[in-house]
Amino acid sequence: MLSLLIIALFASSVASFSPIATNGINVHHPAASTTSRRRQQSTSALSMALTLYGSPGSRSPLVNWAAYELNVPLEAGDLSKNPHPFGQIPCLTDDGNVVVFESGAILNYLQSKANNDKVLHGDARAAAVTSWIAWANASLDPICFLENNGRVYDTGLRSPNKRIDKLNNLLSTSSYLVPDGGFSLADVAVASYLLYVVQFFPDIELYSKWPHVVRYMKECAGRENYEKAFGSNVQKFLLSRLEEMETVGGDNKKGKKVFGMF
Numbered sequence: 001m002l003s004l005l006i007i008a009l010f011a012s013s014v015a016s017f018s019p020i021a022t023n024g025i026n027v028h029h030p031a032a033s034t035t036s037r038r039r040q041q042s043t044s045a046l047s048m049a050l051t052l053y054g055s056p057g058s059r060s061p062l063v064n065w066a067a068y069e070l071n072v073p074l075e076a077g078d079l080s081k082n083p084h085p086f087g088q089i090p091c092l093t094d095d096g097n098v099v100v101f102e103s104g105a106i107l108n109y110l111q112s113k114a115n116n117d118k119v120l121h122g123d124a125r126a127a128a129v130t131s132w133i134a135w136a137n138a139s140l141d142p143i144c145f146l147e148n149n150g151r152v153y154d155t156g157l158r159s160p161n162k163r164i165d166k167l168n169n170l171l172s173t174s175s176y177l178v179p180d181g182g183f184s185l186a187d188v189a190v191a192s193y194l195l196y197v198v199q200f201f202p203d204i205e206l207y208s209k210w211p212h213v214v215r216y217m218k219e220c221a222g223r224e225n226y227e228k229a230f231g232s233n234v235q236k237f238l239l240s241r242l243e244e245m246e247t248v249g250g251d252n253k254k255g256k257k258v259f260g261m262f
C-alpha cells in the first residue's frame with residue numbers, strides 16, 4: 001500500500017524523479033541554497049564558472065555531491081533558462097558556452113575540471129572511475145528504476161539480479177568500487193542510484209540478497225558531503241532505514257521475522 005502511494009505521488013511529480021514528494025523528506029538542495037553556494041564559492045578560483053540546472057528531489061543533488069567531494073564550486077542556474085536539449089535536469093554549463101548534460105557526463109566533466117583538465121593517459125584509476133560512472137547511467141539506472149514512458153513505477157531491486165550479485169561480490173573484498181583507491185566519483189555515481197531506491201521505495205529490503213551492497217550504501221550515505229548535497233533529513237532517514245535492513249536481515253538469518261511479512 002505504501003509502495004502504491006509512493007509510486008502514485010512519484011508518477012504525478014513534475015520531474016520523474018522526486019523523492020521529496022514520496023516520503024515527506026525535506027531535501028535541502030545546495031544548488032538552491034545561498035549559504036551553501038557562498039560557502040562553495042569562497043573555496044576556489046573556479047567560482048562563477050560552473051552553473052548547475054537542477055532541483056531537489058531529482059538526479060541533480062548527485063552532481064552537488066560530486067562537486068562537494070571535489071571541492072569544485074557550483075552556481076545554481078535559472079531553470080527557465082535550462083539549456084538541456086530535452087529540457088531535463090541535471091544540466092551543467094561552464095562559463096555559459098559549454099553545455100554538459102547526462103549526470104554521468106557531468107561527473108566526468110567535474111572530475112576533469114578538478115584535475116585541471118589534464119588527460120591522464122594510462123591512469124588505471126581514472127579509467128576505472130569513468131567506467132563506473134558510465135555503468136551507473138547506462139546499466140544500473142534501468143535496474144534501479146523501472147520506467148513506463150519516462151515515469152518510474154517500481155524498482156528492479158525487488159527481483160534477483162545477477163549484476164547486483166556481482167556488485168555484492170566486488171564489495172565483499174573492497175570498501176569502495178575502485179579497489180585500493182579510496183572513495184571516488186565512481187561511488188558517487190553508483191551509490192546515488194542505490195540510495196535513491198531506498199528514498200523512493202522505503203519498503204525495499206536489500207540485505208538478505210546483498211549485504212555487502214547495504215554496508216556500502218551506509219558508508220556512502222554517511223559521508224559529510226552526502227549530507228551537504230541531499231540534506232540531513234535524507235541522510236538520517238537512509239541511515240536508519242539501512243540500519244533497520246541490516247538488523248532485521250540479520251535476525252532473519254537467525255530464523256526471525258522478515259521485513260514486510262507478518
Ligand SMILES: N[C@@H](CCC(=O)N[C@@H](CS)C(=O)NCC(=O)O)C(=O)O
Nearest residue numbers: 015016017058059088089090102103
Ligand atoms: N539519464 C539522465 C536522466 C535525466 C532525467 O531523467 N532527469 C529527470 C529528473 S531526475 C527529468 O528531467 N525529468 C523530466 C523530463 O524528463 O522531462 C541523467 O542521468 O541525467
